[in-house]
Amino acid sequence: MNTLAERLIGRRNLMNLTQEGLAKKAGVTRVAISKAELGLTKNFNSNTLFKIAIALNCSPEWLQKGVGNPEIQPSLWDENVRETTQPTYRYTYPKLNWVQAGLFAQSGDNFDMYDIKNWHDSVKYAGERGFWLEVHGDSMTSQTGVTFPEGMSILIDPEKEPHPNCYVIAKQKNTDETTFKKYVTDMGRAFLKPLNPQYPMIEINDDCEIIGVIVDARWDIF
Structure with a gap:
């Protein structure tokens, strides 16, 4: 999976989610999902990336850049970690x-x-x-x-x-x-x-x- 589009589609299908279902779960627009899967969006801004990664239970770095392992321990997504991790992201x-x-x-x-x-x-x-x-x-x-x-x-x-x-x-x-x-x-x-x-x-x-x-x-x- 060499592109954001491929990683997003693959992960969404793995979790049996439609574009609309992922959008609702992540709290983003379906347009944002659709554009990324069509290859029109090369990078998510940090806030959108973090929301979609949480919804897909995968690493934000892997989703955006293809770096590392997509799988991430569920414990990493508890509220305490979200509060300390999110500020490290920059918005694009x-x-x-x-x-x-x-x-x-x-x-x-x-x-x-x-x-x-x-x-x-x-x-x-x-x-x-x-x-x-x-x-x-x-x-x-x-x-x-x-x-x-x-x-x-x-x-x-x-x-x-x-x-x-x-x-x-x-x-x-x-x-x-x-x-x-x-x-x-x-x-x-x-x-x-x-x-x-x-x-x-x-x-x-x-x-x-x-x-x-x-x-x-x-x-x-x-």
């Missing part, structure tokens, strides 16, 4: 460009509509649909306090609900323009606020869709 997400990020809001978790070759780790969890972007322009560059200069990488969780003073990716529906701003509220109204005072605030209305919330930012990961 693809890097999209800004056009893809805008389309992603419409396509759900279908990463495979893109030719994505760059997947990168984070200790931050961004859900099963998280993705990286590279900051463009200087609208989020500030001379003081928090700043996101051009070229910095940001990790987006599309399923996280925005809250005042968080940082978000939003899309203007009438122009299909995707932007990165601070989410602020005032007197019951919501705005997208740039950190660079040379740019105007944008009021959020029916034409504006929040794509996701930034959960990590750093330099030089790609």
Whole structure:
């Protein structure tokens, strides 16, 4: 079994599970299982990997990389070990460009509509649909306090609900323009606020869709 797809199919069949059955047992989407078995997903992110490995009663390292023995002692899956083992895993997400990020809001978790070759780790969890972007322009560059200069990488969780003073990716529906701003509220109204005072605030209305919330930012990961 040389690929993730082969190992996943073989192990699932060994345990007499359908794709839907495995998805329910692992607490992941059937789409995630299907894509992996079709060879469209080369690596699970760490959270998904751990859930599926537990459901299949196999080693996460073997499932992901084919390393070692697939069998693992049931005692290793008790709650105490899960709590100490899970933090050792890192979460892996693809890097999209800004056009893809805008389309992603419409396509759900279908990463495979893109030719994505760059997947990168984070200790931050961004859900099963998280993705990286590279900051463009200087609208989020500030001379003081928090700043996101051009070229910095940001990790987006599309399923996280925005809250005042968080940082978000939003899309203007009438122009299909995707932007990165601070989410602020005032007197019951919501705005997208740039950190660079040379740019105007944008009021959020029916034409504006929040794509996701930034959960990590750093330099030089790609």
